[in-house]
Amino acid sequence: MKCKNCNATMEIDPSKQEAVCPYCGAKELICDSDAVAVEKIKSSTFKEMEYAHMENQRRQQDHIEKEKERLILMGLLANLLLHLYSPSL
Numbered sequence: 001m002k003c004k005n006c007n008a009t010m011e012i013d014p015s016k017q018e019a020v021c022p023y024c025g026a027k028e029l030i031c032d033s034d035a036v037a038v039e040k041i042k043s044s045t046f047k048e049m050e051y052a053h054m055e056n057q058r059r060q061q062d063h064i065e066k067e068k069e070r071l072i073l074m075g076l077l078a079n080l081l082l083h084l085y086s087p088s089l
């Protein structure tokens with residue numbers, strides 16, 4: 001987004017939904033434009049998404065670990081039963 005006065009790149013304030021030129025101080029109101037959406041995503045949503053993603057990965061890892069433990073336990077149990085019910089082994 002360029003400033004109409006001096007053609008410098010304007011800084012977008014997502015909370016106020018306006019762009020401010022850092023050189024001449026010109027302000028321009030922007031209503032839900034792509035630029036605002038992008039800035040919003042950059043500032044807050046991205047962090048939340050990243051956090052949620054990490055949390056999700058952690059949960060999946062936990063699940064995998066528990067599943068492994070369960071399989072190992074079941075394997076041991078199966079072995080034990082085999083030994084109990086097959087005296088020849």
Ligand SMILES: [Zn+2]
Pocket residue numbers: 003004005006007008021022023024025026
């Ligand atoms: Zn300007």
